[in-house]
Amino acid sequence: MTTALNITSEMEKASSLIGGNSFANEVAQVRPTELLKVQNLCKVFGPSPAKAMEMLKQGMGRNEIFEQTGNMVAVDNVSLSVMQGEIFVIMGLSGSGKSTLVRLLNRLIEPTSGQVILEGKDIAPMSTEELREVRRKKMSMVFQSFALLPNRTVIDNVCYGLQVSGISKSDRYEVARKVLSRVGLGKYETLYPGELSGGMQQRVGLARALAVNPSVLLMDEAFSALDPLIRFEMQNELLRLQKDEQRTIVFISHDIEEAIKIGGRVGVMKDGQLVQVGTPAELIQSPANDYVRDFFRNVDVSRFLKANSLLVPVHAGGKIVCDESASADRFADQLIDAGAECGYVCNNAGKYIGCVTPASLRKAGQSAITNAFLSDVFPVSIKADLHELSHIALQQEHDVPITDENGGLAGVISCRAILKQVMQRREA
Ligand SMILES: Nc1ncnc2c1ncn2[C@@H]1O[C@H](COP(=O)(O)OP(=O)(O)O)[C@@H](O)[C@H]1O
Ligand SMILES: [Mg+2]
Structure with a gap:
């Protein structure tokens, strides 16, 4: 089953992401309003990305290029800015390039071209070591598959990254207990992931990401595997966290209702391109094209159009x-x-x-x-x-x-x- 494979690989990625010293980040910093900037980002999967890029420049489409060369243009010239303290949702149909884009942000995937600038620093020229630091301390990720370590208790999952960085048990437990109570899991620290419901497991995933106090939280379809009611609760939880802690979050979703509920701004992706960025009300009132308009066809948007x-x-x-x-x-x-x-x-x-x-x-x-x-x-x-x-x-x-x-x-x-x-x- 692909799920088992995914969990293992996601776990490996996750464990590389959550290391690091959380205390260094607790010193208040003056941050620029524009926290994360992406410029002309492209990713081509396949045998000859350069050729595909050339064909793109000549105006050929994604499907045509794939048919002729076997190269898949997963992300096509995307530029965007994520502001300090906002939830930026990236929405699009399956295969539109959302996961690739979010993995380009922390360089889990190497871009074919383009730039990612985090807190004013281009991450492209960074060494492997620097990049690991960025992933550990600046951008933590929450996965759809939870990616928890099954043989570790809740609290040890949450502070795994702190442990890897050599922080003493009492210190890391103190941090972990704080974040666990913030996500409503204060009483469950000694349980194992297998003893928790899906929703609770994802709260652990969230707590683990928050434990390093990251500049940006990356969430790839983090709630998509949850039952509707639990999903609804988690969305509210995330909104509360963002409000209380001014978290900057890049949230991927294929679900328009979720996108307009939690997104301060929503970027809509189609065939690797970012076709429109706007507030939910802007997208509803002036969709850039039929693709965007179609998302809203079966949605009661009256709740999202505000006075x-x-x-x-x-x-x-x-x-x-x-x-x-x-x-x-x-x-x-x-x-x-x-x-x-x-x-x-x-x-x-x-x-x-x-x-x-x-x-x-x-x-x-x-x-x-x-x-x-x-x-x-x-x-x-x-x-x-x-x-x-x-x-x-x-x-x-x-x-x-x-x-x-x-x-x-x-x-x-x-x-x-x-x-x-x-x-x-x-x-x-
Ligand atoms: N490692 C890969 N190798 C080849 N093609 C890939 C790879 N990852 C993604 N793709 C392709 O890139 C496109 C975008 O995928 P993805 O970013 O996963 O989309 P989404 O997350 O929006 O569903 C899809 O056509 C997918 O098949
Ligand atoms: Mg995806």
Whole structure:
């Protein structure tokens, strides 16, 4: 069975990756925003990569080149940047080159051409020794097949790499216990991998990768082998870790739902090429081609389209800033002059407090502006998704005020814009 073979080879790779001294990394460093940069990266598998590269330059396609020469262009001129603290998802159908790309990042695979720059340093000219250090301390990998050592307990799996680097037992156990509790496995340190469920085994895999406190975590389909519920939990766990620890993660997935759930940005691969990079909302709203669009065909994207990608600023005349007790009618002319149907009122502390119309202001007259607030306009959080917005749009006729984290007025979304999005999703 291929699984057994995979586990052995993944284990070998894994054990070479997790060595190293974790303490050196604990000193806080000022890092550049762009943590990992990939430039014009290519990988050709086969007997004559140079010939294949030449054919690529002449504009021939991947399949044609393979048929004529037996060379497989697995990664074709990929350039991308991964920012400090983001989860960058690489998504694509099986065979699109995702695993090859992620292995090029830490040079488990030699590139045919192109550059990988980690924390401002090109890793190409590095010696084998330096490269091993990079893999040990800077980029740790989590594998789909878990790749745990079966005859070692949970805690010894987690600190295997620390042990290889000669760190004392008490020190490495201290580190391992901390990471185990961070992934919810505090009570299981003395068990063996065979005694754990798949989800728990992958938590061990994650803990092992985190034990070296790497700059980048590389995860190749790390959750793909898990049952849907467990997978869902692990995705949430990863999001929590990233939020708490500002981890930089390159996450490979063939699953669009997973990609848009966890990816701050998603890069879509097709036939070895990176065809589009964007936030989930950008990919949904303006897919580069049919390949990207097709991924979303059976997905309820309303959860991923957030208010922040639909809102427009309130134009100057439509925003009223005043004290709660200010008298209403003095603002009516401002709205009429601005041609604004509604006014969105913020208090002097910058918080959104209500929505008015010229008519409601006139009616409230000299009394406080709060008396002019429409009772059927409700603000919605900037984090609300299309699903929530569509409920609101059905209940009210004015533009929906959108508030930011501090309760300030971030902008408005017209009910038309909301319903248009809903209709577009329906048609898709
Ligand atoms: N070691 C290899 N030798 C030859 N071809 C390979 C090798 N590894 C991958 N490939 C080929 O490269 C292409 C991309 O593979 P891979 O990166 O594994 O894709 P993915 O991870 O997206 O499924 C596939 O056509 C695959 O068959
Ligand atoms: Mg793969």
